[in-house]
């Protein structure tokens with residue numbers, strides 16, 4: 628594959644390494660400083676754009692590629708309120724758009740474990756439920772996209788909650804799931820869900836040891852998406 632990297636920061640660099648080690652080529656490495664290079668690319672030679680940039684840049688980057696018929700694999704977090712626009716454009720251009728808040732296989736297994744635990748605990752009203760995520764200090768958005776996906780899994784199973792709320796030390800209503808976001812270097816991403824009662828606690832944690840799992844997932848999805856059309860997710864890619 629010939630891969631265009633929209634965003635060439637911490638993630639883009641690891642993705643390039645993994646992609647090249649699997650025999651792929653890199654069509655361009657786009658950052659905030661060299662966006663003009665987009666104009667000189669040979670569009671027809673690009674098989675996929677992998678987009679890991681920043682929340683405020685994601686829609687523009689993804690739209691640029693989709694409107695040229697280039698399939699996009701995106702992992703940028705913090706922009707999903709605008710996802711319907713991209714879904715509509717994907718349909719209009721008859722191409723493919725794949726989004727995941729987290730591309731690591733381990734986290735996607737953890738999503739299933741989280742939802743199963745939430746369903747087991749749905750009548751256990753003596754347990755208070757909370758979530759904590761820890762990331763490096765350069766992270767722009769809070770809570771993390773992964774924490775939001777985990778929260779959506781809990782909300783789907785626990786009727787006591789109407790929404791989640793970022794815990795910034797304020798009072799949080801009982802019908803809101805509190806998520807605390809800590810920024811500590813060099814944490815690549817740790818997510819913990821705690822069910823706490825007077826009698827005991829149940830806690831599940833996923834700890835990423837590096838960014839390799841996220842980057843490998845994005846490359847594998849880019850290979851898989853080559854013969855696909857439409858709006859796709861990890862549930863389409865993983866068969867569990």
Ligand SMILES: NC(=O)C1=CN([C@@H]2O[C@H](COP(=O)(O)OP(=O)(O)OC[C@H]3O[C@@H](n4cnc5c(N)ncnc54)[C@H](O)[C@@H]3O)[C@@H](O)[C@H]2O)C=CC1
Nearest residue numbers: 634635636637638658659680684702703704728729730841
């Ligand atoms: N879904 C997943 O599995 C994962 C998602 N992420 C998300 O990916 C995104 C990127 O993460 P990092 O690589 O750690 O960030 P980073 O800050 O190291 O890199 C961001 C890159 O985007 C570029 N950029 C910024 N504005 C741009 C613009 N307007 N147009 C083009 N490029 C622009 C920057 O120049 C830089 O190259 C974040 O939103 C992060 O939350 C990170 C890890 C895993």
Ligand SMILES: O=C(O)C1=N[C@H](C(=O)O)C[C@H](O)C1
Nearest residue numbers: 704729766771772773815816
């Ligand atoms: O910004 C990061 O680093 C990460 N972002 C994603 C998120 O917001 O969930 C995925 C991973 O946790 C790393």
